[in-house]
Amino acid sequence: MPRISISETLDLSGVSCPQNYARALLKLAGMGPGAVLQIIIDDGEPVKNVPPALKEEGHTIISLKKMGERWILLARRA
Amino acid sequence: MEVYLDNAATTKTDPQVIKVMFSLQESIIGNASSLHKLGLKAANEVEKSRQIIAQKINALPEEIFFTSGGTESNNLALKGVAFAAKGKGRHIIVSKIEHPSIIETARWLEKQAFEITYLGVDKEGFVNPDDVEKAIKKETILVSVMHANNEIGTVEPIGEIGAICRKRGVYFHADACQSFTKLKLDVKKQNLDLVTLNAHKIHGPRGIGALYVKKGIKIEPILHGGNQESGFRSGTYNTEAIAGFGKAVEIANTSDIKRMTELRDYFIRKIKNSIEDVFLNGPQERRLCNNINLGFKSVSGKKLLSELNKRDIFISTGSACSSNKLTPSHVLLAMGIEPEAAKEAIRISLSKWTRQEELDFVIRNLTGIVQRQRKIKCPG
Numbered sequence: 001m002p003r004i005s006i007s008e009t010l011d012l013s014g015v016s017c018p019q020n021y022a023r024a025l026l027k028l029a030g031m032g033p034g035a036v037l038q039i040i041i042d043d044g045e046p047v048k049n050v051p052p053a054l055k056e057e058g059h060t061i062i063s064l065k066k067m068g069e070r071w072i073l074l075a076r077r078a
Numbered sequence: 079m080e081v082y083l084d085n086a087a088t089t090k091t092d093p094q095v096i097k098v099m100f101s102l103q104e105s106i107i108g109n110a111s112s113l114h115k116l117g118l119k120a121a122n123e124v125e126k127s128r129q130i131i132a133q134k135i136n137a138l139p140e141e142i143f144f145t146s147g148g149t150e151s152n153n154l155a156l157k158g159v160a161f162a163a164k165g166k167g168r169h170i171i172v173s174k175i176e177h178p179s180i181i182e183t184a185r186w187l188e189k190q191a192f193e194i195t196y197l198g199v200d201k202e203g204f205v206n207p208d209d210v211e212k213a214i215k216k217e218t219i220l221v222s223v224m225h226a227n228n229e230i231g232t233v234e235p236i237g238e239i240g241a242i243c244r245k246r247g248v249y250f251h252a253d254a255c256q257s258f259t260k261l262k263l264d265v266k267k268q269n270l271d272l273v274t275l276n277a278h279k280i281h282g283p284r285g286i287g288a289l290y291v292k293k294g295i296k297i298e299p300i301l302h303g304g305n306q307e308s309g310f311r312s313g314t315y316n317t318e319a320i321a322g323f324g325k326a327v328e329i330a331n332t333s334d335i336k337r338m339t340e341l342r343d344y345f346i347r348k349i350k351n352s353i354e355d356v357f358l359n360g361p362q363e364r365r366l367c368n369n370i371n372l373g374f375k376s377v378s379g380k381k382l383l384s385e386l387n388k389r390d391i392f393i394s395t396g397s398a399c400s401s402n403k404l405t406p407s408h409v410l411l412a413m414g415i416e417p418e419a420a421k422e423a424i425r426i427s428l429s430k431w432t433r434q435e436e437l438d439f440v441i442r443n444l445t446g447i448v449q450r451q452r453k454i455k456c457p458g
Binding site for chain 2: 011012014015016017018019021022023026049053
């Protein structure tokens with residue numbers, strides 16, 4: 001599997017929905033096409049809501065992994 | 079001519095801000111906490127504004143928490159830290175010239191078994207950073223010193239105080255309601271842990287403010303409910319006002335600061351040349367660009383306010399919050415000004431729209447009123 005170069009990281013731990021995906025979408029909008037954003041999100045509602053919200057805007061979800069009590073989401077900007 | 083020179087109390091909302099707010103009032107239906115598309119649309123506006131404000135003070139967006147204004151932010155900063163950090167200690171330091179929303183909160187905390195040190199200031203209203211250092215003890219959890227004073231415009235050395243607090247492991251809060259966008263504010267360089275900001279002093283809407291809280295600092299919320307703002311501040315987002323706040327910050331311009339500084343100095347120079355026995359309260363240098371605080375010997379500030387009011391000139395005697403009190407300003411008293419002299423003070427605060435001809439109009443009226451009042455007091 002090719003190595004993924006992460007352009008920026010956004011820590012959204014403690015941020016509830018929909019503020020978390022609104023912030024993620026704003027961040028992605030400010031990045032170049034194809035750039036990868038690493039997003040830290042909470043378990044529960046955030047992990048259920050953030051990935052589909054990004055997909056709906058055309059971004060690609062590369063991976064979603066649980067790290068302790070948080071989730072690490074990699075998203076590629078459309 | 080109607081002349082509004084009470085901009086330290088509140089400012090006229092900028093038409094560009096009104097335009098943003100009106101358009102959102104028509105187009106935004108959703109609650110910014112709702113999970114549907116309309117909620118996301120509102121949340122987007124909130125987050126855009128958060129980003130603008132964060133950028134202005136070199137903070138991260140997630141370090142900005144929206145509140146109803148300066149008073150709530152100051153309450154949240156003091157009470158929030160006090161109750162979250164009381165395990166470490168119960169001692170808080172504030173300056174004697176803070177806004178009532180700090181002083182009264184500190185007094186309330188005293189009743190909740192917290193110990194408060196009220197730091198004195200010099201004759202120009204400056205807090206000495208050495209005094210802060212000396213006042214810090216093992217139990218100290220927070221120091222709160224305002225960036226610029228609302229009555230006399232003194233710009234406090236918050237960078238130096240911030241460095242001391244960081245070195246001693248004590249949180250530092252600065253109330254920047256009067257200085258925001260007028261003075262450089264960099265939370266990293268100035269070692270700020272909490273900062274109070276508001277919109278209506280910078281031509282934004284009333285009823286919206288923010289508290290910057292450095293990432294990692296725990297504060298106890300004072301409003302409980304739907305856990306908005308990461309649980310720090312519950313309550314439905316005032317999306318239009320938040321967007322208006324962001325717009326006000328975005329359009330704030332450094333050239334306005336230069337112009338206000340020139341007009342401030344012009345007014346002080348000209349009034350001193352026109353009337354005898356006029357005293358400038360507060361410093362000449364390191365003073366907020368839009369603040370003028372003057373005392374006219376043997377003429378009460380209240381009388382001047384009322385006479386100017388009759389001529390459609392609007393100023394204040396101190397802070398808007400305390401101008402109804404009969405007691406002299408706590409700020410002027412802390413500077414060592416005698417109570418009688420403190421009652422002679424008036425505050426004139428400019429805005430980006432203040433014009434020189436308006437100031438000339440005020441000087442002409444003020445000169446006449448002061449001369450008449452002194453004649454009434456000492457005929458012949």
